[in-house]
Amino acid sequence: MSLANVMISSPPSNIVxxxxxxxxxxxxxxxxxxxxxxxxQILEAGFRAPFAAQLCSVIYTRSQDKMxxxxxxxxPTAPVHMIFFIDFCRLEKIMKHRGHEYGYDDMMAIWLGxxxxxxxxENLTIAAESLGLGSVLYGLTPLRADSIAKVxxxxxxxxxxxxxxxxxxxxxxxxxxxxxxPLEMAAFEDxxxxxxxxxxxxCMIKMDEGYLAQGYYIKSRTKVxxxxxxxxIGFDRYSWSEHISxxxxxxxxxxxxxxxxxxxxxxxxx
Numbered sequence: 001m002s003l004a005n006v007m008i009s010s011p012p013s014n015i016v017x018x019x020x021x022x023x024x025x026x027x028x029x030x031x032x033x034x035x036x037x038x039x040x041q042i043l044e045a046g047f048r049a050p051f052a053a054q055l056c057s058v059i060y061t062r063s064q065d066k067m068x069x070x071x072x073x074x075x076p077t078a079p080v081h082m083i084f085f086i087d088f089c090r091l092e093k094i095m096k097h098r099g100h101e102y103g104y105d106d107m108m109a110i111w112l113g114x115x116x117x118x119x120x121x122e123n124l125t126i127a128a129e130s131l132g133l134g135s136v137l138y139g140l141t142p143l144r145a146d147s148i149a150k151v152x153x154x155x156x157x158x159x160x161x162x163x164x165x166x167x168x169x170x171x172x173x174x175x176x177x178x179x180x181x182p183l184e185m186a187a188f189e190d191x192x193x194x195x196x197x198x199x200x201x202x203c204m205i206k207m208d209e210g211y212l213a214q215g216y217y218i219k220s221r222t223k224v225x226x227x228x229x230x231x232x233i234g235f236d237r238y239s240w241s242e243h244i245s246x247x248x249x250x251x252x253x254x255x256x257x258x259x260x261x262x263x264x265x266x267x268x269x270x
Contacts, residue, residue: 179210
């Protein structure tokens with residue numbers, strides 16, 4: 001029996017799995033505040049994640065003006081915003097109190113810190129969903145590290161990884177659950193699957209047909225412009241594989257390299 005057949009014959013049967021499978025990004029929120037009690041609950045859940053060394057912190061705010069000043073454009077109806085950080089500063093202060101000097105490889109420490117951050121975010125996201133909240137992530141946050149540090153008084157050796165808005169979803173926004181790769185194309189038993197052309201086509205069909213059927217890019221009017229050649233693909237044919245390919249092609253590369261920003265914020269990356 002293939003993994004695909006197992007998934008089809010075994011739909012989610014408990015509240016945790018149902019919450020995970022039904023989760024989607026929310027961009028429209030009710031005019032309903034998120035209480036300090038609820039915030040504490042989801043933050044506590046976030047910090048119950050499995051950690052390498054708790055190399056993570058989060059700053060939260062209800063101020064859209066602060067987020068705007070930090071260079072992060074948030075969805076206007078979202079009531080609470082968060083920025084998640086890799087945090088070496090706290091660790092080094094603990095080490096100093098114990099009489100030790102930091103001497104770890106910063107690249108490896110960043111790797112571990114990234115694990116801590118993403119695990120915390122996943123816990124927090126699912127906890128928020130379980131309490132009736134929704135969320136959306138802001139992936140370009142690291143490129144705003146300078147303005148974030150200034151606005152939120154962030155010290156060196158603390159670096160933003162991703163932003164998030166949280167609130168109660170507006171039921172009028174009919175956001176559909178987005179497609180994902182077929183499981184057998186992304187989860188492999190015993191060894192890596194070297195994808196054939198047929199495999200890649202199967203992945204693309206699953207993703208592209210799903211997004212096109214939902215009219216995702218038509219509704220959102222989201223499109224990565226081509227700056228070096230003519231764009232011959234209209235929104236009616238603009239699919240996920242085209243969108244992700246445009247985002248990662250060489251002509252889309254813009255701005256300062258992330259490694260230079262990290263170095264400016266105190267990380268030793270040789």
